[in-house]
Amino acid sequence: xxxxxxxxxxxxxxxxxxxxxxxxxxxxxxxxxxxxxxxxxxxxxxxxxxxxxxxxxxxxxxxxxxxxxxxxxxxxxxxxxxxxxxxxxxxxxxxxxxxxxxxxxxxxxxxxxxxxxxxxxxxxxxxxxxxxxxxxxxxxxxxxxxxxxxxxxxxxxxxxxxxxxxxxxxxxxxxxxxxxxxxxxxxxxxxxxxxxxxxxxxxxxxxxxxxxxxxxxxxxxxxxxxxxxxxxxxxxxxxxxxxxxxxxxxxxxxxxxxxxxxxxxxxxxxxxxxxxxxxxxxxx
Amino acid sequence: xxxxxxxxxxxxxxxxxxxxxxxxxxxxxxxxxxxxxxxxxxxxxxxxxxxxxxxxxxxxxxxxxxxxxxxxxxxxxxxxxxxxxxxxxxxxxxxxxxxxxxxxxxxxxxxxxxxxxxxxxxxxxxxxxxxxxxxxxxxxxxxxxxxxxxxxxxxxxxxxxxxxxxxxxxxxxxxxxxxxxxxxxxxxxxxxxxxxxxxxxxxxxxxxxxxxxxxxxxxxxxxxxxxxxxxxxxxxxx
Numbered sequence: 202x203x204x205x206x207x208x209x210x211x212x213x214x215x216x217x218x219x220x221x222x223x224x225x226x227x228x229x230x231x232x233x234x235x236x237x238x239x240x241x242x243x244x245x246x247x248x249x250x251x252x253x254x255x256x257x258x259x260x261x262x263x264x265x266x267x268x269x270x271x272x273x274x275x276x277x278x279x280x281x282x283x284x285x286x287x288x289x290x291x292x293x294x295x296x297x298x299x300x301x302x303x304x305x306x307x308x309x310x311x312x313x314x315x316x317x318x319x320x321x322x323x324x325x326x327x328x329x330x331x332x333x334x335x336x337x338x339x340x341x342x343x344x345x346x347x348x349x350x351x352x353x354x355x356x357x358x359x360x361x362x363x364x365x366x367x368x369x370x371x372x373x374x375x376x377x378x379x380x381x382x383x384x385x386x387x388x389x390x391x392x393x394x395x396x397x398x399x400x401x402x403x404x405x406x407x408x409x410x411x412x413x414x415x416x417x418x419x420x421x422x423x424x425x426x427x428x429x430x431x432x433x434x435x436x437x438x439x440x441x442x443x444x445x446x447x448x449x450x451x452x453x454x455x456x457x458x459x460x461x462x463x464x465x466x467x468x469x470x471x472x473x474x475x476x477x478x479x480x481x482x483x484x485x
Numbered sequence: 486x487x488x489x490x491x492x493x494x495x496x497x498x499x500x501x502x503x504x505x506x507x508x509x510x511x512x513x514x515x516x517x518x519x520x521x522x523x524x525x526x527x528x529x530x531x532x533x534x535x536x537x538x539x540x541x542x543x544x545x546x547x548x549x550x551x552x553x554x555x556x557x558x559x560x561x562x563x564x565x566x567x568x569x570x571x572x573x574x575x576x577x578x579x580x581x582x583x584x585x586x587x588x589x590x591x592x593x594x595x596x597x598x599x600x601x602x603x604x605x606x607x608x609x610x611x612x613x614x615x616x617x618x619x620x621x622x623x624x625x626x627x628x629x630x631x632x633x634x635x636x637x638x639x640x641x642x643x644x645x646x647x648x649x650x651x652x653x654x655x656x657x658x659x660x661x662x663x664x665x666x667x668x669x670x671x672x673x674x675x676x677x678x679x680x681x682x683x684x685x686x687x688x689x690x691x692x693x694x695x696x697x698x699x700x701x702x703x704x705x706x707x708x709x710x711x712x713x714x715x716x717x718x719x720x721x722x723x
Contacts, residue, residue, distance in 0.1 A: 440567065441565055444567070467568075468567045468568060468571070469567075469568060469571060469572065469705060470568065470572070470705030471568050476568075477568050477569060478493075480567045480568055481494065481566070481567055481568050481569060481570045482494050482495050482496060482499065483490070483493040483494050483495065
């Protein structure tokens with residue numbers, strides 16, 4: 202798997218910084234006491250190529266953790282391990298422990314469908330189903346059998362759309378196609394669809410990279426609100442976005458987790474020189 | 486993060502912008518340092534020409550403060566600097582303010598020099614002014630050097646030197662008060678000397694502030710309102 206955006210000028214960072222500049226020991230505070238998800242010694246391989254090297258990280262309850270790093274550093278790959286999205290890739294092999302509270306999500310008997318209801322995902326490009334706005338949001342609760350009565354379903358659709366700050370804009374056209382909305386609205390619709398099944402963790406893979414600044418600001422506002430109820434892990438190419446929305450920031454470099462620290466610390470006084478080089482836009 | 490580089494950004498123009506901020510701040514610092522030397526010399530030698538010059542140059546310093554502030558605002562708005570880049574921009578804005586205030590104090594001293602020049606006669610206190618002037622000028626030189634080289638040790642030396650300036654100020658004040666009590670006719674002139682010493686003491690405080698900004702710039706540590714011991718402890722911890 203590759204990151205979709207390979208045209209970043211930062212591509213060279215990975216190749217220009219010598220590999221031995223990083224010892225392999227993550228600096229900062231990758232672990233926390235109140236972990237919702239905990240990953241230990243995670244390695245990911247695509248055939249023989251190793252994409253993630255021995256990454257250990259906790260994501261705290263109601264915490265927003267941002268993952269940043271140059272293209273190809275493995276941040277998206279790592280995010281996709283958290284709800285077994287990588288299962289769809291034949292050559293992909295994951296080792297190590299990934300737990301959602303006490304649940305070992307890579308246990309051979311673990312079914313991915315209920316797992317993905319607990320760990321939802323929002324993608325880079327808004328991808329509403331070719332259905333009505335209402336059906337987009339109702340889809341999850343229906344297939345997971347969360348409701349029996351139409352009345353309850355209406356309520357879930359409304360509250361999800363409200364929580365995604367989209368209700369006021371679409372309440373009069375719930376039965377028009379979701380694909381007819383603007384890009385920013387579509388992305389909020391996807392977020393509403395994700396939260397309709399009441400997940401515990403939301404993974405966001407560059408949720409704003411296809412959106413304009415206004416729509417981006419709305420999503421960022423939404424992330425702050427959602428963190429009251431959900432745990433959020435977000436991969437972003439915009440460092441300012443990481444700085445604005447997250448509590449902790451994790452910096453990945455060539456498949457290794459270099460530094461995890463409080464976001465304020467990372468953006469004012471990072472501990473590792475590779476983090477410093479990346480966030481200030483320098484070569485190593 | 487001990488190693489600070491202004492260069493090596495992917496955007497070359499960003500390198501240029503930051504380098505420009507630093508060199509403009511140093512230039513302003515050099516000008517202010519010369520103002521201190523001139524103002525003290527005007528007091529010491531009762532030279533009204535030098536005093537007039539100090540008063541004139543003060544306008545230039547004010548203009549530089551405004552220009553530097555604008556340059557910092559532009560970098561913040563256009564580049565959204567982070568980490569050491571952000572600390573550099575913040576340091577320059579704070580430092581500019583201190584430099585401008587030092588310029589104000591030098592301006593005050595120059596005015597005292599003019600007043601003393603008009604009523605010149607053998608008066609005590611000049612020696613103290615010369616001595617304290619030399620001390621703060623050295624602090625100024627050191628702190629600019631510390632900023633130019635991102636040198637924390639040197640910045641710490643400046644903070645220590647400020648203690649000495651404070652001590653000198655207190656003892657000179659006691660001496661002048663005794664003098665005024667002995668000869669009330671000298672009060673108005675003694676007061677001028679006293680204000681001069683007070684200005685020099687304030688310059689020492691501003692130089693110490695700049696030294697603290699330099700420590701923040703290099704180490705990311707906010708050591709304001711800390712004692713020297715506390716500063717050393719924090720720096721050793723890193």
